Amino acid sequence: MQYKAKVYVTLKPSILDPQGRTVERALTHLNHQNVEGVRIGKYIELTLEGERADVEAQLRDISVNVLSNPIMEDVRFELEEQAVEQSA
Amino acid sequence: MQYKAKVYVTLKPSILDPQGRTVERALTHLNHQNVEGVRIGKYIELTLEGERADVEAQLRDISVNVLSNPIMEDVRFELEEQAVEQSA
Numbered sequence: 001m002q003y004k005a006k007v008y009v010t011l012k013p014s015i016l017d018p019q020g021r022t023v024e025r026a027l028t029h030l031n032h033q034n035v036e037g038v039r040i041g042k043y044i045e046l047t048l049e050g051e052r053a054d055v056e057a058q059l060r061d062i063s064v065n066v067l068s069n070p071i072m073e074d075v076r077f078e079l080e081e082q083a084v085e086q087s088a
Numbered sequence: 089m090q091y092k093a094k095v096y097v098t099l100k101p102s103i104l105d106p107q108g109r110t111v112e113r114a115l116t117h118l119n120h121q122n123v124e125g126v127r128i129g130k131y132i133e134l135t136l137e138g139e140r141a142d143v144e145a146q147l148r149d150i151s152v153n154v155l156s157n158p159i160m161e162d163v164r165f166e167l168e169e170q171a172v173e174q175s176a
Contacts, residue, residue: 027150037134
């Protein structure tokens with residue numbers, strides 16, 4: 001079975017986000033004064049092949065050890081079955 | 089009313105993603121041969137204050153014109169009401 005994974009990596013709330021601050025300031029200058037709390041993270045999509053339980057454990061490992069830095073970042077993921085195209 | 093927005097910026101499918109390819113190759117070397125199609129995008133959180141219809145139009149404008157490059161990237165967003173903390 002093929003699974004599509006979506007991984008969200010965000011900076012921990014206590015970590016400063018200078019990129020987000022810069023975007024926030026730019027938005028203020030563009031007349032969006034009602035915007036605040038801009039935080040910029042990563043969104044990663046990947047496809048995994050295997051049994052659900054294995055793929056889930058593997059994805060957890062990849063998310064925590066490869067795609068994020070657990071000291072500074074939080075990570076969460078979603079896994080969904082992917083319909084495989086049938087050849088006629 | 090305060091709204092929390094989540095914005096997902098992804099490269100268009102026809103655009104090469106060298107960062108994703110590099111991660112994919114690294115994963116293969118780490119014994120994750122069943123992983124493919126790694127694509128790396130951005131995940132942006134922000135808070136907006138105002139009426140829902142206004143905020144939605146404003147968020148669409150910000151997403152398309154500030155947070156993404158419509159030539160190379162797709163963007164989608166979610167908007168949810170944020171409970172405002174009551175002071176006792």
